Amino acid sequence: xxxxxxxxxxxxxxxxxxxxxxxxxxxxxxxxxxxxxxxxxxxxxxxxxxxxxxxxxxxxxxxxxxxxxxxxxxxxxxxxxxxxxxxxxxxxxxxxxxxxxxxxxxxxxxxxxxxxxxxxxxxxxxxxxxxxxxxxxxxxxxxxxxxxxxxxxxxxxxxxxxxxxxxxxxxxxxxxxxxxxxxxxxxxxxxxxxxxxxxxxxxxxxxxxxxxxxxxxxxxxxxxxxxxxxxxxxxxxxxxxxxxxxxxxxxxxxxxxxxxxxxxxxxxxxxxxxxxxxxxxxxxxxxxxxxxxxxxxxxxxxxxxxxxxxxxxxxxxxxxxxxxxxxxxxxxxxxxxxxxxxxxxxxxxxxxxxxxxxxxxxxxxxxxxxxxxxxxxxxxxxxxxxxxxxxxxxxxxxxxxxxxxxxxxxxxxxxxxxxxxxxxxxxxxxxxxxxxxxxxxxxx
Amino acid sequence: xxxxxxxxxxxxxxxxxxxxxxxxxxxxxxxxxxxxxxxxxxxxxxxxxxxxxxxxxxxxxxxxxxxxxxxxxxxxxxxxxxxxxxxxxxxxxxxxxxxxxxxxxxxxxxxxxxxxxxxxxxxxxxxxxxxxxxxxxxxxxxxxxxxxxxxxxxxxxxxxxxxxxxxxxxxxxxxxxxxxxxxxxxxxxxxxxxxxxxxxxxxxxxxxxxxxxxxxxxxxxxxxxxxxxxxxxxxxxxxxxxxxxxxxxxxxxxxxxxxxxxxxxxxxxxxxxxxxxxxxxxxxxxxxxxxxxxxxxxxxxxxxxxxxxxxxxxxxxxxxxxxxxxxxxxxxxxxxxxxxxxxxxxxxxxxxxxxxxxxxxxxxxxxxxxxxxxxxxxxxxxxxxxxxxxxxxxxxxxxxxxxxxxxxxxxxxxxxxxxxxxxxxxxxxxxxxxxxxxxxxxxx
Numbered sequence: 001x002x003x004x005x006x007x008x009x010x011x012x013x014x015x016x017x018x019x020x021x022x023x024x025x026x027x028x029x030x031x032x033x034x035x036x037x038x039x040x041x042x043x044x045x046x047x048x049x050x051x052x053x054x055x056x057x058x059x060x061x062x063x064x065x066x067x068x069x070x071x072x073x074x075x076x077x078x079x080x081x082x083x084x085x086x087x088x089x090x091x092x093x094x095x096x097x098x099x100x101x102x103x104x105x106x107x108x109x110x111x112x113x114x115x116x117x118x119x120x121x122x123x124x125x126x127x128x129x130x131x132x133x134x135x136x137x138x139x140x141x142x143x144x145x146x147x148x149x150x151x152x153x154x155x156x157x158x159x160x161x162x163x164x165x166x167x168x169x170x171x172x173x174x175x176x177x178x179x180x181x182x183x184x185x186x187x188x189x190x191x192x193x194x195x196x197x198x199x200x201x202x203x204x205x206x207x208x209x210x211x212x213x214x215x216x217x218x219x220x221x222x223x224x225x226x227x228x229x230x231x232x233x234x235x236x237x238x239x240x241x242x243x244x245x246x247x248x249x250x251x252x253x254x255x256x257x258x259x260x261x262x263x264x265x266x267x268x269x270x271x272x273x274x275x276x277x278x279x280x281x282x283x284x285x286x287x288x289x290x291x292x293x294x295x296x297x298x299x300x301x302x303x304x305x306x307x308x309x310x311x312x313x314x315x316x317x318x319x320x321x322x323x324x325x326x327x328x329x330x331x332x333x334x335x336x337x338x339x340x341x342x343x344x345x346x347x348x349x350x351x352x353x354x355x356x357x358x359x360x361x362x363x364x365x366x367x368x369x370x371x372x373x374x375x376x377x378x379x380x381x382x383x384x385x386x387x388x389x390x391x392x393x394x395x396x397x398x399x400x401x402x403x404x405x406x407x408x409x410x411x412x413x414x415x416x417x418x419x420x421x422x423x424x425x426x427x428x429x430x431x432x433x434x435x436x437x438x439x440x441x442x443x444x
Numbered sequence: 445x446x447x448x449x450x451x452x453x454x455x456x457x458x459x460x461x462x463x464x465x466x467x468x469x470x471x472x473x474x475x476x477x478x479x480x481x482x483x484x485x486x487x488x489x490x491x492x493x494x495x496x497x498x499x500x501x502x503x504x505x506x507x508x509x510x511x512x513x514x515x516x517x518x519x520x521x522x523x524x525x526x527x528x529x530x531x532x533x534x535x536x537x538x539x540x541x542x543x544x545x546x547x548x549x550x551x552x553x554x555x556x557x558x559x560x561x562x563x564x565x566x567x568x569x570x571x572x573x574x575x576x577x578x579x580x581x582x583x584x585x586x587x588x589x590x591x592x593x594x595x596x597x598x599x600x601x602x603x604x605x606x607x608x609x610x611x612x613x614x615x616x617x618x619x620x621x622x623x624x625x626x627x628x629x630x631x632x633x634x635x636x637x638x639x640x641x642x643x644x645x646x647x648x649x650x651x652x653x654x655x656x657x658x659x660x661x662x663x664x665x666x667x668x669x670x671x672x673x674x675x676x677x678x679x680x681x682x683x684x685x686x687x688x689x690x691x692x693x694x695x696x697x698x699x700x701x702x703x704x705x706x707x708x709x710x711x712x713x714x715x716x717x718x719x720x721x722x723x724x725x726x727x728x729x730x731x732x733x734x735x736x737x738x739x740x741x742x743x744x745x746x747x748x749x750x751x752x753x754x755x756x757x758x759x760x761x762x763x764x765x766x767x768x769x770x771x772x773x774x775x776x777x778x779x780x781x782x783x784x785x786x787x788x789x790x791x792x793x794x795x796x797x798x799x800x801x802x803x804x805x806x807x808x809x810x811x812x813x814x815x816x817x818x819x820x821x822x823x824x825x826x827x828x829x830x831x832x833x834x835x836x837x838x839x840x841x842x843x844x845x846x847x848x849x850x851x852x853x854x855x856x857x858x859x860x861x862x863x864x865x866x867x868x869x870x871x872x873x874x875x876x877x878x879x880x881x882x883x884x885x886x887x888x
Contacts, residue, residue: 007511007574009565033561036520036548041561044511067451067488072598073517073581074538074550076480091543094518096550099535099585104480106518106540117477117485121453130451137517137581141543154516 001347003383003395007044009033010395020216021333022324023148029398031323038145038153045346045399046323050156052344053188053322054135057158060184064176064237066131066160071113073137077103079112082296089201092140106139111202111292111314114161118310119298125165128300128310129173133160135319149320150280151218156320162313165300167289170311174206174287175242177315178249181210181283182232187444188322189341190329192282193227194249198258202314204288209256211279214328221279223254224269280325287313331400332422338400339421343444347381347401348437349373354389354408362407369405369416369430376434378441397421403437445791447827447839451488453477454839464660465777466768467592473842475767482589482597489790489843490767494600496788497632497766498579501602504628508620508681510575510604515557517581521547523556526740533645536584550583555646555736555758558605562754563742569609572744572754573617577604579763593764594724595662600764606757609744611733614755618650618731619686621759622693625654625727626676631888632766633785634773636726637671638693642702646758648732653700655723658772665723667698668713724769731757775844776866782844783865787888791825792881793817793847794840798833806851813849813860813874820878822885841865847881 009030018024026032031046042050058068074096080086094106107113114132122130135158145152162173178194185192190212197209211221227249235245253268265274290309293299299307318325331338342348351369353362366382373380381401383392389408396404406417406425415427428436453474462468470476475490486494502512518540524530538550551557558576566574579602589596606617622638629636634656641653655665671693679689697712709718734753737743743751762769775782786792795813797806810826817824825845827836833852840848850861850869859871872880 004570005509007513007565007576030565033564035516035557035560036518036522036546037544039516039518039520041516041557042514043561043565044513047512047514050514065449068491069451069488070486070491070494072479072483072485074480074483074583074598076483078480094540094542096538096540098538099587102480113479113485116479117487120477121451121474121487126448132451139518143543154518 001381003381003385006381008399009043010398018148020147020150020328021331022150022327024333025327025331025338025398026148026324032149038142038151040149040152040154048346049323049340049344050320054156054158054319056187056343057184057317057319058135060180060187061133061158061160063183064131064180066133068134069117069132070134070136071107071110071117073106073139074104075107075113077105079116079296080105083112083115083292084295085112085201092142094139094141107136108138108140109202109314109316110134110136110159111161111312112296115292115296115298115312118163119293119296122163122300122310124301125303128163128165129169130163131160131173131176132163133158133315147216148324150324152320155318158317158319160315162315164311165302165308167311170287170289170313172239172242174285174313175246176237177285177313178208178246179232179235179237179242181285181315181317184317185210185212185282186232187343188326189343189444190282190326191228193221193223193254193279195221195223195254195256196250196259197256197284199286199288202286202288203291204286204313206287208285209281210283211256211281212325212329213277214280214325215278216328217278217280219279219281220257220260221254221277222260222265223275224252225273225275227252227254280321280328281318282322282325283315283317285313285315335397336394337397337422339402340400341444342402342437342440345402346399348378348441349380349403349405349433350396350399350401351380351382351405352389352392352396352407353383354406355384355386357386365407372430373434376438378434378437402440403433405433445823445825447825447829450825452843453487454842462592464591464594464772465775466594466771468777469771469775469782469842470592470768476593482586482595484593484596484598492790493784493788494764494767498600498602498763500631500787501628501761501763502579504624504631505577505602505604507627508575508624510577512578513561513576514578514580515551515554515561517550517583518548519551519557521549523560523740524549527556527559527736528739529556529645536586538583538585551580552582552584553646553758553760554578554603555605555756556740559736559740559742559756562607563737563740566607566744566754568745569747572607572609573613574607575604575617575620576607577602577759591660592768594768596764599762602761602763604759606759608755609746609752611755614731614733614757616683616686618729618757619690620681621729621757622652622690623676623679623681623686625729625759625761628761629654629656629726630676631787632770633787633888634726634770635672637665637667637698637723639665639667639698639700640694640703641700641728643730643732646730646732647735648730648757650731652729653725654727655700655725656769656773657721658724658769659722660772661722661724663723663725664701664704665698665721666704666709667719668696669717669719671696671698724765724772725762726766726769727759727761729757729759779841780838781841781866783846784844785888786846786881786884789846790843791845792822792885793824793849793877794843794845795824795826795849796833796836796840796851797827798850798852799828799830801830809851816874817878820882822878822881846884847877849877
C-alpha cells in the first residue's frame with residue numbers, strides 16, 4: 001500500500017476527547033471513527049488488525065474441534081422470556097419493535113438462541129459433545145460508553161457454547177476452551193492470566209476471566225506473581241492433561257475484585273509474591289450446567305433410555321476489544337511509538353524514502369523493494385508523500401509496522417538501513433531482510 | 445469432518461413451508477435455521493459456503509484497488525436527516541430508540557455513513573479516487589419476508605462506494621466495479637448478466653442490476669440472447685479497455701421489467717434472439733454523482749483552488765443471497781442432487797464407506813483416505829454412521845460436495861470408486877483423485 005492511495009486519515013495531534021492510550025492512538029492514526037455515542041466505524045488500518053485477530057481466534061477455536069456458525073444480531077424476545085432473562089437483563093439490552101410491533105432485541109449474548117438451535121437439532125448423547133461458536137456483532141446499551149472501542153456499545157465478539165452429557169464431560173469442554181484461550185492470547189503476544197471470577201448475568205457455578213495487566217484497566221486484580229511464569233507447552237487435548245494444566249494455573253491465587261478475600265490472599269501468597277494491580281478483561285468463560293437447557297427444554301436421550309438436560313458452558317473473547325488491549329500493552333505513549341506483534345500488524349514493514357524535489361531516486365528504490373516484498377508475501381506500506389522526513393518517521397512509528405526500511409542519503413548500494421521498531425538501525429541486504437521477516441511471520 | 449461429530453441436522457423430508465428449491469435444500473440439510481420471521485442462523489454447512497463466497501467477493505474487490513472498512517450495523521438518524529432519506533425510507537427501515545431516547549436505526553444501506561466518513565477524512569482531489577467497501581449485516585423490515593434467505597430481513601451484503609473528482613473519473617470507477625462483478629460471479633460459476641435498471645431509493649442516473657436466470661426469480665427480464673456469449677477475458681483495469689468492455693455488453697438490449705419498452709425491444713432484437721424470462725438479482729450498481737455529497741457537504745479542493753462536491757457511486761452484492769442463488773442455479777430438485785461449484789463447496793469430496801456390523805474394513809479405509817486428503821489440503825466429509833448405504837448416498841447428494849468416493853464391496857485393492865456428482869463412476873488410485881481435485885481447486 002502507498003500512503004498517497006491509502007485511506008489512513010492521520011491527525012496531527014492527540015484527540016483531546018480520548019482518555020486512554022488505545023483510544024488516542026486509534027483516533028490519531030485513523031483506525032476507527034466514531035459514528036455515534038459508543039459506536040464506531042473501522043477504517044482500513046483498524047479493520048486489518050481486527051481481521052487478523054479474528055483469524056487467530058478462529059484458528060484456535062477450530063483446533064479444539066469447535067464448529068463455526070453465525071447467529072443473527074436481531075433476536076426475538078420469546079426465547080429470552082423462556083429463559084427468564086428478558087426482564088432481568090435491564091436497560092443494557094437494546095429493545096426493538098419491528099413494523100408488526102413484535103418485541104425484538106439486538107443480542108447482547110447468545111445463550112438462548114444457541115440453546116434453541118441445539119434443542120431442535122440434537123436428540124441423542126451420541127452426538128455429544130458439541131462445541132459451537134460464532135463471531136458476530138453484539139450490542140450492549142451502556143449508559144456511559146467510554147474509552148473508545150474498549151467500552152463501547154456495538155462490539156465484535158467471539159462467543160462459543162459447549163453441550164455435554166454430564167458434568168465431567170462438560171468440565172473437559174471447559175478445559176479445552178481454557179487451553180485454547182491461553183494459546184490465542186499467546187499468539188497475540190499478550191500474557192493473559194485466567195482468574196477466578198463471578199458469573200454475573202450469565203449465571204453458573206464456575207468462571208474464569210482472562211486478564212492482561214494494564215494500568216488503564218478497569219478490573220482490579222489480586223494475584224500470585226508466579227502465575228506469570230506458567231505456560232501451556234505440555235498440555236495435550238486430552239482429559240487428564242487438561243485437568244493437570246488447569247490445576248497448575250489454579251495452584252496460584254489469582255482473582256478479580258469481586259472474588260477477592262483478604263485472608264485468603266494473605267494466607268496463600270507470601271508477601272514477596274503478592275501483586276495487586278489493574279487489568280483488562282479480554283476473555284471470560286462460564287460453566288452453568290442446565291441453567292438454560294432446563295427452562296428451555298433442551299434434553300438428550302441418555303444410554304439406557306432416560307433423558308436429561310444437556311450441560312452447557314459459554315466462552316467469550318472480545319475481538320474488537322483486543323485491538324485496544326494490544327495497544328494498551330504495546331504502545332509507548334511517551335515516545336509515540338507503536339509496535340504491533342507481527343501476527344496482527346496492519347503491515348509487516350514500512351518503507352520510508354526521503355523524497356526531495358526533482359529527485360525520485362529514493363522513491364524508485366522504494367518501489368523496487370515494494371515489488372520484491374510483494375512477491376514474497378510481505379505486506380509493506382510505502383510513504384510516497386513529499387512530507388519531510390521526520391514527520392514520515394513519526395507517522396510510521398504511530399502506524400506501528402514492526403519493521404522499517406529507511407531510504408535516505410546514507411543508503412549506499414545494496415545495503416539498506418533496516419530497523420526493528422524500538423531497536424537500532426542495522427545494514428542488511430534486501431534478501432536478508434526478507435528472511436528475517438519471513439521467519440518471524442512463520443513463528444507467529 | 446465426520447458426520448458423527450458434525451452439526452449437520454438433516455431432515456428426512458422436504459420442509460413443507462419452503463416454496464422454492466434453495467429454501468427447501470437449505471432447511472433440509474441444515475444449512476440454516478429460522479430464528480424468527482425473515483431472520484436466520486447459519487449452521488456450519490451454510491456458514492462454510494457463505495464464507496467462501498465472501499472470500500471471493502473480497503478478493504475481487506481488492507483486485508480493483510478497493511479498501512475494506514467496516515461500518516457498524518446501528519446508525520444515528522442524524523445523517524439520514526441530512527441526506528433527506530430519513531422520512532422517505534418508509535417502514536422497511538428498522539427504527540430504534542436507545543435508552544437515552546435517541547433515534548437510531550439498523551442500517552439498510554450505507555451511503556450516508558460512508559459519506560460522513562469521507563467528508564471528515566479526505567480534503568483534496570489528490571487523494572482520489574477512493575474506493576471503500578465493507579461486508580456487513582443489513583436489515584430491511586420486509587412486510588412479508590419469504591423464500592428463506594432470498595428475501596429475508598437480516599442479510600449479509602457487500603457494499604462499496606466510490607469517490608471521484610469528476611463524472612469521467614467516476615465512470616471509470618463504475619466500470620471497475622462492473623468488471624469486478626462479472627469476474628466475481630464467474631468464479632461462483634454463475635452467468636450473471638448486467639441489465640440496465642432503475643435506481644430506486646438509492647437514486648442517481650445510471651444503474652445496472654446483475655441477474656442470473658432462474659425460473660424462481662422475482663425479476664422479469666428482457667434480453668438479447670447474444671449477451672450470454674460475452675466474456676471479460678480481454679478487459680484490463682484501464683480506462684479505455686473498461687469503456688470498451690461496457691460497450692460490448694451494452695450493445696445488446698437487456699433490461700429489467702421497470703426499464704422495459706416494447707418498441708425498443710422489438711426494434712433492437714431480432715425475433716430469434718429475444719429472451720423473456722425471470723431472474724434473480726445478485727448485484728446492483730449505481731452512479732448518483734453528488735446526490736449525497738451535496739446535502740452532506742462532502743467536497744474536495746480541486747486543482748486551481750476551487751472546491752466541488754465529490755462524485756459518488758455505490759455497488760452492492762448480496763453475499764447471503766448468493767448462497768441461495770447458486771442453489772437455484774445448480775440444484776437438481778427432481779433427483780435431489782446438489783453439486784456446489786468447487787470454489788464454494790462446503791466440502792471438496794464426500795467419502796462414503798459401506799459399514800456392516802462387526803466389519804470396519806471400509807471405515808478404516810475411509811479414515812486412511814481422509815488423512816491423506818487432509819495432508820493435501822483437501823477438505824473431505826466422511827459418513828461414518830451405520831445408516832444404510834442408499835440413505836448415505838442420498839444425504840451426500842444433498843450436501844453437495846462435488847466429488848464422491850464410494851467404499852463398498854466393489855472396492856478392490858488400490859482402485860477406488862470415484863465420481864464427480866452427476867457423472868459416472870470411474871476407478872482411480874488415490875493419488876490420481878488428489879490430482880484431479882487439486883487441479884480443479886487451483887483453476888477456480
